[in-house]
Amino acid sequence: MGLGQDYEALDVETLPARLGGVGAVASRVGADASSWTVREVGDGNLNLVFIVEGPAGKAVVKQALPYVRLVGDSWPLPLYRAFYEYHALVRQAARAPGTVPEVLYFDERQALIAMEYLEPHVILRKRLIAGERVEGLGPFLGCFCARTAFRGSELYMASADKKADVALFAGNVEIPAITEALVFTDPYYDAEMNNHTAGLDPIVAKLRADVALKVKAQRMLQRFASNTETMAHGDLHSGSIMSTLTESRIIDPEFAQYGPMGFDIGMLIANYLMAYFSQPGHRDSDLDAYQEWILTVIEETAAAFDAEFRRLWATERTGMLYPKALFEDQNHDSAPACDAVLAELWQDAWAVCGIEMHRRCLSLAHNADFETIEDEPLRASLEARNLMMGAELVKAADDLAGAKAVCGMARGYNERDFL
């Protein structure tokens, strides 16, 4: 990879001159780059993001920064993550058409991707904090997770192709290492970059003293770090989804890596659940109904995932795993095999879900669902519900009865006071 040799960060002044000659961008924005207007809109921590506007239309230009912006330039991060983001976007577009922004241009050396501007899409997390309902959200995201999980696995892919892809993505070391540390380990001890809301100390102490919980979390880390079932998005929270009120797209797969088929769906549901638990900090009116809507989205996401996975199992099982030669061709029903695969997939998903609920309140990168609640005692009490339910999910992951049961569990935690 010829990355970074002559890397130079873009800014709003230099962008038109530097990208004006790129046909795919010029044809989207306008042939005369001097007519472009450029805004930097990145609110992430790892990248520059520009909206480029011209007479013909708009485009987004995303460029990786060589460090994590959240902690200054003291935490260097390789530019090659743009290379993986590009490769992930291409694969997601093929496996789940219509779910990700169209890539217009990729420059590996500059670690930049120009892509379709999504309008009037807004980050889903903002809509969930604002109490807005997005139509069709559950089916869309459940389907995305099922298609990328199934079609990126050896249930579907030829093994040689899949192994070559595993080798390619194995080069993405530092980014998954962030997940490994921040998500799976740091929440469970007093790691240097951790922070949590004042008032949560008793809950935090309880979780960190729970050896069985730590063993389960590390077991999930072991599975995450040494499992290559499929190419996961790797960071599928509500900040990686952009929605209008009727449709959505999935962005930012720079944390893509081969991992368990249940990883993305588990992390996604954790983010729904955090939206659910945080709602009392954002509204009084429409509270109960909106919280119930979020639980409906969880159930619909899980149901769509299962239905689409089963559909693909029946119609696209072309890889070496669970081959038809062993089942259908022998007049043996393969449904019990699909049941077993899904059961194990959901065990991973619920464990990841609980861990994600922990790390977003205890580790470095918190989320706006809780962080924007200014009333600290209220925030702590809502986070406590989220943390306690997370612990139950991690420890009971192998024995849960599915999304409906998890939603019932959430209703119970939502009534309780742990502080």
Place this chain on the structure above:
Amino acid sequence: MGLGQDYEALDVETLPARLGGVGAVASRVGADASSWTVREVGDGNLNLVFIVEGPAGKAVVKQALPYVRLVGDSWPLPLYRAFYEYHALVRQAARAPGTVPEVLYFDERQALIAMEYLEPHVILRKRLIAGERVEGLGPFLGCFCARTAFRGSELYMASADKKADVALFAGNVEIPAITEALVFTDPYYDAEMNNHTAGLDPIVAKLRADVALKVKAQRMLQRFASNTETMAHGDLHSGSIMSTLTESRIIDPEFAQYGPMGFDIGMLIANYLMAYFSQPGHRDSDLDAYQEWILTVIEETAAAFDAEFRRLWATERTGMLYPKALFEDQNHDSAPACDAVLAELWQDAWAVCGIEMHRRCLSLAHNADFETIEDEPLRASLEARNLMMGAELVKAADDLAGAKAVCGMARGYNERDFL
């Protein structure tokens, strides 16, 4: 990799001229290559193997063939497997010193490795068929499996190093593909290259009609093909072990791949069990005592594995998994975590064990333990015990109480008549 461009198979005539100039070989065998004598001794299916002898000593030269010899040249097989064999030997030597032959020289383009000549070592399978006892066998092999499993995993290795190695070995596609098909899938349906002893038909039909068994076997394939816990030898049967009556070495890691930590130990124990069940076809005298000796070796192998794994857990847990920061540094005992890791490792091992017992009687590559029994009805009855126990191991893998219980199970099957 610059493999095979000018590849030319060695023969006993050309070998001295071609390797005479290689210092590491010449210093082992003798400076004057015209004084060397060369014998081809390969009894394998994939390689040429030469013993080179001269005034200074002996060496072995192993060269990969571009096809599987067992089925003529109709099944081409990439020469790059010598590259992986070399890299596996180097890693095994570092992780379990003294267990593998010393590498003298590696020529990637010629797919050849010159290595230490082991003398008076004989293939372990031959000793087991002959009823010979090898001192210290269980502790030696248990220790090898534990050390390579642990030290090749992220319990020990830095994640970046391990991921780079996963990427390297992900290039070894065709060889693991043989394992994937021949071991995990072909036994369970009427695959083209299968064969089995006349008289076994009712047992074979029973196994192939057992949907639960097939689901479990495919689940294990899923885990084998998408799990990178450690670098496994990948083919650790009694033909990959050379022993005197007091010491052993492990050879032929060309099937090396990243896989579950329980893979090698499971396949090894299957081969012990096949030696056990086949004994009535090889001797009358010393039968009971020799069979019991084999079971003792199984128990000692498992005990040595567990003891060494626990020792390394306590003393060399330097990787990111189950870090001391979460356990010892918090005055929390990490033994429950080690118990959980070992429990899951053994679940994989017993499933692999049962599958290996099946494939060696039902798929393409049988083993001499059974194949050399000329009395076909006797052979079938012994293979039937082996097959039926294999099915129990696969289906009960998650609930077995350990090697002692498995040995007890073997005694039971050894008394039964299934035909």
